[in-house]
Amino acid sequence: MKKVLLTVLCTVSFGIAQAQTIPTVTKVPTVTPKETSFYEQIPVVNEVISFAKKHLSIRYRSGGTTTRGFDCSGFTRFCYSQFGISLPHSSAAQGTVGEAVDREAAQPGDLILFKGHDAGGNRIGHVGMITEVIGDQVKFIHSAWSGGVRYDYLRASYYQRRFMGIRRVAHLLAEK
Numbered sequence: 001m002k003k004v005l006l007t008v009l010c011t012v013s014f015g016i017a018q019a020q021t022i023p024t025v026t027k028v029p030t031v032t033p034k035e036t037s038f039y040e041q042i043p044v045v046n047e048v049i050s051f052a053k054k055h056l057s058i059r060y061r062s063g064g065t066t067t068r069g070f071d072c073s074g075f076t077r078f079c080y081s082q083f084g085i086s087l088p089h090s091s092a093a094q095g096t097v098g099e100a101v102d103r104e105a106a107q108p109g110d111l112i113l114f115k116g117h118d119a120g121g122n123r124i125g126h127v128g129m130i131t132e133v134i135g136d137q138v139k140f141i142h143s144a145w146s147g148g149v150r151y152d153y154l155r156a157s158y159y160q161r162r163f164m165g166i167r168r169v170a171h172l173l174a175e176k
Contacts, residue, residue, distance in 0.1 A: 044083055045109035045170050049131050052079045052141050052149075059148040065089065072127050075143040076111060079129065085172050091127040098169035103154075106133050109170040112140045112154065114162040124164050128152070 052075075061069025065078055073094055077087040087094050095113045106112070108130050116125020128142030131151070138154035152159060 042109070042170050045107075048079055048083050049108055049129070049141075051082055052129055052131070055079075055149045056141070057148055057150070058143070060143050060145050064143075070143040070149060072143050075149060076127050076129050080169065085169060087169070092124040094127050095124040095165065095167060098167040098172065101166045101168045103138070103163075103166060104136075106130055106138055106166050107168070107170065108132060109168075111167040111169055112138065112142075113164040113167065114159060115164055116162075119161040126162070130166070 055067065055070070055075070055078075058067055059069045060071065061074075062071055063074065064070045065074035070078060073087070073089055073091045076094060077089055080087050087097055091113065094111055098111070101107075101110060110130045112128045112130050113124045114126040114128075115121050115123065118125075126142070128140040130138055130140045132139040136155075139151055140154065141149065141151055143149045144152070154160065154163060
């Protein structure tokens, strides 16, 4: 009796499996449009940043505009000039170029502006170039009195206290 029931059960199961054979539908993966990065929108921004990175550790030099030494505005001016953008040689004057951008809208290639040594003042005295923005982390490259051309983050209390604004000049690169 067990053999008969086992045979019937196997036969019925096999028959049901055969009867339920449905053509396989291949699931087509959903393709979502890739968000275009800022670098892809204006590819030369990546080139300017790559060029700036090649100058890491060059010493600070007051009034410096060459690879023998840079001051802050001399460095940003030097980097952008290699790509056809003429910036004035003072951080205060560079603070008037391009268009003002909210901190939350900062992008690589933007100029980042700070007060000078006097955190209580209201005059631009330092400038750098934003190289990376991840969430609320803003990384920039600049020529600092201590350390020469180097990276820093806006989150550092020294720079937070002195932060003055951001200027977008990348659109000037796109027009070239």
